[in-house]
Amino acid sequence: MSDLIKQAAVDLAGSDNVVVLTGAGISVESGIPPFRGKGGVWERVDPMEYATIDAFMRDPGRVWDVLVREMKNCIDRSRPNDAHYGLATLEKMGIVKTVITQNVDGLHQAAGSTDVIEFHGNFAWLRCMECGQREETRKIAMAEIPPRCSCGGILRPEVIFFGEQIPTAALMRSEQIASRCDIMLVVGTSAVVQPAAYMPVVAKNSGARVIEINPERTPLTASTSDYLVQGKAGKVMRKLVEEIERLR
Ligand code: APR
Numbered sequence: 001m002s003d004l005i006k007q008a009a010v011d012l013a014g015s016d017n018v019v020v021l022t023g024a025g026i027s028v029e030s031g032i033p034p035f036r037g038k039g040g041v042w043e044r045v046d047p048m049e050y051a052t053i054d055a056f057m058r059d060p061g062r063v064w065d066v067l068v069r070e071m072k073n074c075i076d077r078s079r080p081n082d083a084h085y086g087l088a089t090l091e092k093m094g095i096v097k098t099v100i101t102q103n104v105d106g107l108h109q110a111a112g113s114t115d116v117i118e119f120h121g122n123f124a125w126l127r128c129m130e131c132g133q134r135e136e137t138r139k140i141a142m143a144e145i146p147p148r149c150s151c152g153g154i155l156r157p158e159v160i161f162f163g164e165q166i167p168t169a170a171l172m173r174s175e176q177i178a179s180r181c182d183i184m185l186v187v188g189t190s191a192v193v194q195p196a197a198y199m200p201v202v203a204k205n206s207g208a209r210v211i212e213i214n215p216e217r218t219p220l221t222a223s224t225s226d227y228l229v230q231g232k233a234g235k236v237m238r239k240l241v242e243e244i245e246r247l248r
Helices: 003-013 024-030 053-058 060-077 082-092 107-111 168-178 196-205 219-223 233-247
Strands: 018-022 096-101 116-118 121-128 134-136 155-159 183-187 209-214 227-230
Touching: 003 183, 003 209, 003 227, 003 233, 018 082, 018 196, 024 082, 024 107, 024 233, 053 060, 060 121, 060 155, 082 096, 082 107, 082 233, 096 168, 116 168, 168 196, 183 196, 196 209, 196 219, 209 219, 209 233
Parallel strands: 018 096, 018 183, 096 116, 183 209, 209 227
Antiparallel strands: 121 134, 121 155
């Protein structure tokens, strides 16, 4: 086991106020591709053309066809992995307080985490752009693109497109808990999309330690993180939880 996993286990085991920030990388081992990097969605799909609210409003059918349909297929088939389960275990052990996630796949809740702040919304629900009626995404047949509400209006996912505001409550609470935690654990995010990427900086500036888990370095690694545990989230979290259980 790497020395940094041991170090992270000691640090985490000694805290009862850890806040976690997660990104697409934590769900890669669940079969959901990341956005950036090798095999990332933005390699094939230009986000400025398909992931902005303007693009969706201009041509919802095109955005459903190219981006949202693929997301639905991946998320419908996905199950939590050891990283999601590990964070839920750390919550039960009284170490992790809250998970702030940029992901819309609902896998933290599926794994048992009970306090999850969804920064970019959740893909589990669609909302009619005409009447506001909500429908469960997994129950929608994809025979018609874009899918429509019984009133005839177009259904949109309850996720935040580029150009939309982060829900105020999510943003305010995230900043508050980031400024009060002992440790911020940052798992599987490239840390390039704001304001989510700013949360570890808030934590650091308020005196917290920042620990990253990622196979790659990120902009936080040199500037903000105390250290990077290099590796895949599922594998690292499995070892980390084993080590914390041994220490306690
Ligand atoms: N375990 C941990 N991390 C991984 C793994 C893995 N198995 N595989 C890849 N990663 C890392 C990559 O090295 C990268 O740093 O996960 C990160 C994924 O980065 P992004 O795809 O940019 O995902 P994220 O940071 O969540 O993106 C933020 O951008 O397009 C938007 O709205 C979208 O919420 C998303 C936001």
